[in-house]
Structure formats: C-alpha cells, structure tokens
Amino acid sequence: MLELKALTKRFPVTGKHRKQTGQTSLTAVDGLSLQVSGGRIYGLLGANGAGKTTTLRMVATMLTPSEGTATVDGCDIITRADEVRRKTGLLFGGDVGLYDRLTAYENIQYFARLNDVPDEVSSARIHELAEQFRFTEHLQKAAGKLSKGTRQKVSFARAIIHDPQLMLFDEPTLGLDVTAKKEAEDFILHCRDKGKTIVLSDHTLSVVERLCDRIGILGKGKLLGEGTIDELTRQHECKSLEEVFFKLAEENAAL
Amino acid sequence: MRNAYFAVVLKKEILDMLRDRRALITNLVLPLVLYPVMFLFMGSAVNSLVTDAEQNTRLAVTAGTALYDVLSETEGLHIASAADPVAELDAGRADVALNVLSEGDGKYSAEIIFDDTKSASTMSAQYVISLLDAYNQSAVNEKLAEMGISIAQLSPVAITQKTLNAAAGREEASGAGIMLSMMLPMLVVIFLAVGGLATAGDLFAGEKERRTMEPLLCTRAGRGSILGAKFTAVTLYSLLSVVATFAGILLGNIINPDAMGMGIDTDALGDFTIPPLSLLLTVILIAVMAMVFSGLHVAVSTYSRTVKEAATYGTFFMLVAYIPVFSTMFMQAGDIKAWMMFVPMLNVVGAMKMVLGGVSDIPFFLGCIASSLVFLALVLALTRALFRKESVMLRTV
Ligand SMILES: Nc1ncnc2c1ncn2[C@@H]1O[C@H](COP(=O)(O)OP(=O)(O)OP(=O)(O)O)[C@@H](O)[C@H]1O
Ligand SMILES: [Mg+2]
Numbered sequence: 210m211l212e213l214k215a216l217t218k219r220f221p222v223t224g225k226h227r228k229q230t231g232q233t234s235l236t237a238v239d240g241l242s243l244q245v246s247g248g249r250i251y252g253l254l255g256a257n258g259a260g261k262t263t264t265l266r267m268v269a270t271m272l273t274p275s276e277g278t279a280t281v282d283g284c285d286i287i288t289r290a291d292e293v294r295r296k297t298g299l300l301f302g303g304d305v306g307l308y309d310r311l312t313a314y315e316n317i318q319y320f321a322r323l324n325d326v327p328d329e330v331s332s333a334r335i336h337e338l339a340e341q342f343r344f345t346e347h348l349q350k351a352a353g354k355l356s357k358g359t360r361q362k363v364s365f366a367r368a369i370i371h372d373p374q375l376m377l378f379d380e381p382t383l384g385l386d387v388t389a390k391k392e393a394e395d396f397i398l399h400c401r402d403k404g405k406t407i408v409l410s411d412h413t414l415s416v417v418e419r420l421c422d423r424i425g426i427l428g429k430g431k432l433l434g435e436g437t438i439d440e441l442t443r444q445h446e447c448k449s450l451e452e453v454f455f456k457l458a459e460e461n462a463a464l
Numbered sequence: 465m466r467n468a469y470f471a472v473v474l475k476k477e478i479l480d481m482l483r484d485r486r487a488l489i490t491n492l493v494l495p496l497v498l499y500p501v502m503f504l505f506m507g508s509a510v511n512s513l514v515t516d517a518e519q520n521t522r523l524a525v526t527a528g529t530a531l532y533d534v535l536s537e538t539e540g541l542h543i544a545s546a547a548d549p550v551a552e553l554d555a556g557r558a559d560v561a562l563n564v565l566s567e568g569d570g571k572y573s574a575e576i577i578f579d580d581t582k583s584a585s586t587m588s589a590q591y592v593i594s595l596l597d598a599y600n601q602s603a604v605n606e607k608l609a610e611m612g613i614s615i616a617q618l619s620p621v622a623i624t625q626k627t628l629n630a631a632a633g634r635e636e637a638s639g640a641g642i643m644l645s646m647m648l649p650m651l652v653v654i655f656l657a658v659g660g661l662a663t664a665g666d667l668f669a670g671e672k673e674r675r676t677m678e679p680l681l682c683t684r685a686g687r688g689s690i691l692g693a694k695f696t697a698v699t700l701y702s703l704l705s706v707v708a709t710f711a712g713i714l715l716g717n718i719i720n721p722d723a724m725g726m727g728i729d730t731d732a733l734g735d736f737t738i739p740p741l742s743l744l745l746t747v748i749l750i751a752v753m754a755m756v757f758s759g760l761h762v763a764v765s766t767y768s769r770t771v772k773e774a775a776t777y778g779t780f781f782m783l784v785a786y787i788p789v790f791s792t793m794f795m796q797a798g799d800i801k802a803w804m805m806f807v808p809m810l811n812v813v814g815a816m817k818m819v820l821g822g823v824s825d826i827p828f829f830l831g832c833i834a835s836s837l838v839f840l841a842l843v844l845a846l847t848r849a850l851f852r853k854e855s856v857m858l859r860t861v
Contacts, residue, residue, distance in 0.1 A: 221855070269682045272854055294684045306675030310483040311476070322472040323683035367679065 211251075211268065211375055211406050215277035216241040218263050218430075223320065237263040239331055239430035240277065244402075245408060247374070247421070250401050251408040252421030254454060260430035261410035265377045268408070269299040281375050297375045300368035302383035305360045309353030313344065313363045316352050317370050331370060338366040342392065358389035365396065367441035376400055378409045394420060414451050426454060428461040469685035473693035481701060484603060487662055491705040495655070495712040503716030517584075517591040522547035524558035531564050531572050538595055550577050559588035572601075645796065648713065649816040650789050652750065653809050655709045656757050657785035659702030661778045663760035667694045669774035677857065691762075691851045695844075699758040702750060745829035746815050751838040753812050757785070759843035766850045766857075785809045797821025805831035808839050 218238040227233065238260040253261045268271045268279050270290040278285055284292040307316050314335060321331035339345040342362040343358040347355055352363065361384075369376060378397065382390045397420055401407055410415050417424055418438060426434045426441075434441055434457050438450050447453045481487065519540050525532040527545035536543050546552045549561035561577040578589035608615060616622070671677040680690060761778050768774035788810035798821070800814040811832035820827055850856050 225572070266678075266858075271678060271681050272858070291684060291686075294682060299679065299682050301675065301678065304675065306671075306679070308476075308676060308679075309674075310480050315476075315479075319472070319476050320679065320683060323469060323680070323685040325468075325684055368660060434609075 210247060210282055211245045211265070211279065212242050213243050213268070213277070213279045216264065216267060216274055216279055217276040217427065218260070218267060218272060219275040232318065237430050238267070238274075239392050241427075241430070241431065242277075242430055243425055243435065245406050247406045248401055248404045249422045250397065250407040250409055250420050251445075252417040252424040253408060253427055254302050254412065254414070254424055254450075255410070255427030256412060256458065257391075259412075259427040261412075261427060262379055263430075264427075265299060265379050265410060268293075268375075269297050269377060270294055289448065295371065298368040298371065298373035298379065299377045300365060300379065300381055302361070302378070302385075304384065305364040307352035307355075307360055307363060307367075309351060311352055312349050313339075313352055313355065313359070314348045316363060317367045320367045321370045334370060334372070338370070342396065358385055360449065361385055361389065361393070365393065369400070372398035373405075375406045376408070378407065380411050380413075381409065382411075382413070382419050414454065418450055424450070426457050428458055431461070433457040433461055467689075469689035470693045470696075473685060473690055474696055477694060478700070481663065481697065484666075487666075491659060491662070491701065492708045495708040496715065497712070499712030500716040500719050503713075505721045517587040520584075521560065521588040521591050522558045523560055523562060523588070523592055524552035525562045526564040526574075529564040529572075530567055531562065531574060534599060535562075535592075535595065541595075553577055553579065553585075559585045560592055562592065583818065626661035645817050645820040646793055648820060649813040650793060651709050651818060653703045653785060653789045653812055654707055656702060656750065656754055656810070656812065657782045659705035659754070660698040660758040660761045661775065661782060663701045664698045664758065664765040665768075665771045665774040665778065667698060668762060668765035669768040670765075670771045672768075672857075673770045681857070687851055691848065695755075695758060695762050696764055696845070699755050702758050703754045706750060706754065714842065739824045742819050742824040742829060745826070745833065746819050748817050749812060749829065749832050749836060752833060752840060753809065756785070756808060756836060756839045756843055757781075759840065759847055763843060763847040763850055766847060789813055792817075797823040800828070802828065802831075806835045808836065808848065811835060 216238055217236065217240050219234040219459050222230070222232045222235050226356070237258075241260075243251070253264065259452065265274065267274050268281070268286060270286055270293050273287065278287055280286065281293045281296050284296065286293050296434050307313075308319070311319065317335050317338075318328070318331055322328070326334070335347065335348070338373060342365065344359050344362050347359050347363075352360065355363065365381075366419050376397075381397065382393050385393060394416070397407060397409065405443050409417065409420060422436055423435065424441060434445065434453065436444060441447065441453045445453045445456055447456060510792060520542065521540075522542045522544065523535065524544050524546045525535060526549055527547050529545075532543070532545050535541065544552065544558065546558075549558065549563050553556040553561040559578070559582075563575045563577060565573045565575065567573070567822050576589050579585040605615065608618075668677075671680065681687065760781055761774075764777040764781065765774040768777060785808075788807060792804075792810065792813055795817060797818045800818055804810045804814040805828055815829055817826065
C-alpha cells in the first residue's frame with residue numbers, strides 16, 4: 210500500500226534562468242495525493258517534465274519532499290526512510306547503468322548485500338529471476354559485454370532482488386525491442402499477481418493502457434485526472450485514453 | 465550495520481579496480497617498470513659518457529709531432545696522426561682534434577678542436593685536456609724537484625675543508641644522494657596528487673554518468689557508508705601508487721646503484737640510516753596527505769557530471785600541488801623553513817627532504833601531520849556536504 214499525501218517538490222532555480230524568469234523555484238511536483246493498494250498497478254502518465262521521475266525519486270527516499278509526505282505500508286518516507294528502502298525497489302528504463310567490469314551475477318548480488326539480503330537467499334533468488342527472465346547463461350559474463358535487452362533484465366533483477374513490496378518502474382520498457390518489451394510487461398503483471406504494489410510511470414499510452422489498473426494523469430506536477438480507463442473516458446466524455454490525455458493537457462495549459 | 469555496508473561497498477570497489485586493467489597498468493605496473501628502466505638509462509647515460517671518453521676517444525694529432533708521441537703512451541686512447549687533424553674531426557673519423565701549432569725545446573703550443581654539438585666530442589675534448597693538464601703538472605713537479613723546491617713552498621695558503629658537524633665534533637649527517645632527495649619527494653608528491661584522480665573520477669562522477677549512482681542511493685546502505693567506503697578505496701589506490709613508486713625506485717637502485725648517487729660518493733649511502741621515528745612520522749604524513757588529496761578528488765568528482773569534467777578539475781588541483789614541489793626542488797634538508805609545515809604538499813616535500821638528509825626534527829614532522837589533519841577535516845566536511853546535496857548528486861538531469 211502506497212499513499213501520497215500532498216507530496217510537493219520545489220527545486221531552486223539558479224543562474225541565468227533565474228535572471229531571465231525572475232523565478233526562484235520550480236515546482237516539479239505540486240501537492241500530489243493518491244493511493245495504490247497491493248496487487249494493483251498504478252500508471253503515472255505525463256508529458257516530459259511533468260514530474261513523474263521526481264515523484265518516484267521522493268518515494269524511493271532519494272529526494273526529500275519540500276512539503277507533504279508519503280507512506281509505504283504505513284512507514285513514512287521521511288521519518289522511517291530505512292524501512293521504506295527495504296520495502297521499495299526503483300527501476301529506471303533507458304540506458305541502464307550496470308558495473309561493466311562485474312558479472313551480471315555480481316551486479317545483482319552487490320545490491321542484495323546493500324539491502325541486507327544474505328548471500329544464501331540472494332543466490333537462490335538470482336537464479337530464480339535469471340530463469341524467469343531467461344538470462345541464466347549470461348549470469349557469469351561481465352555486464353559490459355551484455356546486450357541492451359539483457360542489461361535491462363539484469364537491472365530489473367537488481368531492483369527487486371530484496372523482494373520489495375512496493376515496485377516503482379520509471380519508463381521500464383524504454384529502448385527495448387518488441388520481445389524484451391513483452392517480457393518486461395509480463396514480468397510486471399507477474400509481480401502484480403504476487404500482490405505487489407506497483408507504480409509505473411510512462412508517457413507511452415499503449416504501455417499504460419495495457420498494464421495499469423488505475424491511471425493518474427500528471428501535468429506540471431499536478432494530478433489532472435484519475436481513475437480506470439473506463440472512468441476517465443466516461444468522466445471526460447472521450448472515446449480513448451489518448452483523447453482524455455490531450456484534453457486534460459490543453460485545459461491545464463490554458464490555466 | 466553501517467560497518468557491514470561499508471565493507472560491502474569497499475570490497476566491491478576493490479574488486480572492480482582490480483579488474484580495471486588500464487588503471488592497474490598506469491598506476492601500479494608502470495612505476496614498477498618505468499623507474500628501473502629510467503634509472504638504467506639515466507645511470508648508464510652519464511656513466512657511459514664518462515667511460516666512453518676514457519675508452520673510446522678518437523684523437524687526431526698533427527702527424528710527426530712530439531706531442532703525438534707523448535699522448536700515444538696513454539692507455540685506451542685511440543690516437544691517430546694526420547696531416548690535417550681538423551679534417552679528420554670534420555669527416556667524423558675523430559672525436560677531437562689536436563692541432564699542434566709549434567713545438568721545440570720541450571715547449572708545445574697546440575689547439576684543441578671539438579664539435580660542441582656532440583656530447584661525445586665535448587667529453588672527449590675535456591678528457592684530452594685533462595691528459596694534457598696531468599702532463600703539465602708532472603713536468604712542473606719534475607722541474608721543481610730539479611731546482612730543489614717543493615710544491616708546498618710555492619703555495620702560501622694551505623686549505624682543508626670541514627663541515628660544521630665535524631668541526632663541532634658532532635656526528636656527520638649522512639644523507640642520501642642529492643639526486644635522491646631531489647627526485648624522491650617530487651615523485652611521491654606527483655603520485656600523491658595524481659594517484660586518486662582516475663579512481664575518484666570513476667567512483668563518483670563515473671557512477672553518475674553510467675547511471676548507477678541513483679540505484680545505489682536507493683539501497684539501505686546510507687550515504688555515509690557509501691561515501692566512506694568509496695573514499696577509502698580511492699585513498700588505498702593512491703597510496704598503492706605511491707608504494708609502487710617507492711618500489712620502482714628501489715628496484716631501479718638495485719639494478720643500477722650508481723644512478724641516484726650520481727656524482728656522489730655511493731659508499732656514503734651505505735652509512736645512511738633513517739631514524740625509525742622520523743621514518744614512521746613521514747609515512748604517517750604521506751598517508752594523511754594521500755587522504756587529503758583523495759578527498760579533494762572525491763569532492764571534485766562528486767561535483768562533476770561526467771568523468772571528463774572530473775578529470776579536468778582534478779588536473780587543475782594536481783598542477784597546483786606541483787608548484788610547491790618544483791619550486792623547492794633544489795632545496796636541501798637545512799633549507800627547510802618551519803612555516804612550510806603549514807602548506808599542503810610542501811610539508812611532505814620538506815619532511816621527506818629532512819628524512820633523506822638525515823635530519824630528524826620531530827616537532828616539524830608533528831606539525832606537518834597536525835596541519836595535514838586539519839586539511840583532511842576540511843576536505844572531508846566539504847565532500848560530505850556535497851554528497852548530501854540533492855542538486856549535486858542529481859546533476860545529470
Ligand atoms: N535535480 C533537479 N534539479 C532541478 N530541477 C529538476 C531536477 N530534477 C527534475 N527537475 C525539473 O523538474 C521537472 C520535472 O522533472 P521530472 O524528471 O520529474 O519529469 P518527468 O515527468 O520524469 O519527465 P520525463 O518524461 O522527461 O522523464 C522538470 O522541469 C525538471 O527540469
Ligand atoms: Mg522521467
């Protein structure tokens with residue numbers, strides 16, 4: 210269970226930009242409140258710069274909120290950050306960072322150790338995840354020698370090696386080919402079926418449509434609309450999620 | 465718990481570094497190979513020029529002169545008579561030419577011609593001059609003996625030299641050769657300043673650039689353990705490169721003991737012992753300075769977006785560190801001033817020169833260590849602050 214309570218993040222604006230605009234701060238996330246329960250996938254949909262990544266970073270305790278807070282299974286992200294970290298896995302899509310000189314196995318094991326998973330436990334889990342993602346034969350290869358798709362799979366395994374209750378996926382299928390994309394999506398669904406709480410941020414409508422139970426449309430850090438696809442289309446009298454997205458974006462721009 | 469994370473990060477960083485062949489070669493293998501080769505070359509270059517002159521000088525002397533007969537008795541000298549010695553030199557068949565202008569009645573007038581663009585020719589000319597000087601000297605002695613005068617009678621002032629320590633009845637300060645006290649502090653500081661640069665760049669800016677920093681910061685290992693372990697890894701690496709430098713120089717000394725003694729009585733090196741306490745304090749000082757510079761490189765690398773940016777800023781600090789080193793290159797142990805203990809890097813140079821010069825000024829060493837610890841505290845505070853700053857840590861976005 211994840212709950213955001215008026216979560217807000219302001220970044221200081223400095224230098225040239227500050228002189229030009231006179232702004233002293235930029236509100237990347239603006240009073241965001243929402244709830245996601247276990248066994249559900251919540252989709253955060255938003256254009257570039259809408260504040261998706263910033264939201265996930267705050268939940269993952271990498272950034273401190275300027276105002277408001279969030280709780281993961283009742284643990285506050287500010288006051289009980291360590292427990293939140295234990296319960297949370299964050300995965301970024303795109304060009305995945307791994308330690309190129311370490312093997313795939315060592316990469317995952319490193320993060321297991323940093324999350325207090327004993328080696329006996331992690332060893333079994335790494336093989337299990339490798340089996341599931343079909344990269345067992347690559348486990349002992351240096352990460353630098355792996356293909357992009359395999360790297361992404363390794364980083365999936367790395368993000369969830371400590372079996373977190375809350376999984377945050379930031380554009381998880383970015384840059385993957387069709388097969389790899391399908392595998393990644395299947396895996397996310399598999400996690401949902403195991404009762405995990407999942408937040409998926411993306412600006413690809415089709416991914417969000419296929420996977421998410423509920424969708425929150427984000428614009429300039431604010432939640433513009435929320436609900437299932439049915440609810441959203443009905444509420445805004447649109448035929449598709451795409452239409453809802455553009456309609457809300459337009460309304461927001463006019464504000 | 466914190467210690468457990470610290471150990472995990474440190475272990476991983478060491479493993480990662482050990483697999484970085486390029487860095488290993490430049491930082492560890494290179495000093496171990498380069499210095500011995502350099503020593504071999506340096507020693508043999510100087511030695512060979514001198515022995516070359518004694519063994520290989522090809523001298524062309526005006527044919528049919530008495531001076532030719534005098535010099536032809538010299539062992540090892542390749543002497544040739546020629547109608548025109550200068551032509552021989554010009555043609556490269558001789559290293560030096562002796563053109564006899566006139567001779568008679570046991571008196572000679574001659575000119576030495578050499579090619580000042582060739583060191584072999586210059587050295588040969590000097591060698592021939594020294595041969596002629598020796599001949600002159602023995603001729604003078606002979607004449608004086610004939611006249612019943614001793615050479616001492618002709619020199620009213622007799623001089624002997626003594627060092628202050630000898631005059632005061634103190635034990636002679638026996639130092640390592642000038643070369644060693646010039647080169648060693650310089651090399652140590654260079655490696656102190658540069659040793660952590662690449663590693664720090666890789667471990668901080670590199671991790672940001674490769675996008676592994678964010679997942680790392682999301683783990684349960686707090687920022688303190690991560691920073692601490694990484695800083696330790698950088699320090700270890702830079703110390704290791706200093707050790708490799710020492711080892712390389714030692715190896716060079718074993719291979720060619722004359723290189724560092726150059727011009728100095730190498731036997732004196734045999735008596736040269738470093739007082740254990742001074743040595744210990746100097747080692748501590750070097751270790752603390754390695755930490756200061758590692759910290760500086762870590763701070764720079766934490767601030768930087770990319771490895772390249774970190775390398776650029778880091779190089780700047782490195783060059784600044786070289787200023788005190790090069791400006792004191794020719795100083796000897798006795799020239800070291802007390803205020804130098806407060807200048808980073810200069811204190812290392814000063815302490816090392818003292819140790820190598822056989823001076824053990826314990827308060828100076830302690831002062832150096834104390835001031836270095838203050839710098840260390842400052843650098844670490846700066847690094848810690850940077851590492852906790854969101855705008856710095858996520859500067860890639
Ligand atoms: N560390 C930071 N310092 C300053 N401004 C930031 C920082 N991180 C993000 N921002 C700004 O906050 C806003 C939201 O950024 P964010 O990365 O959360 O958007 P996003 O929805 O993830 O976009 P994208 O689809 O491009 O990933 C942007 O305007 C961005 O420039
Ligand atoms: Mg983003």
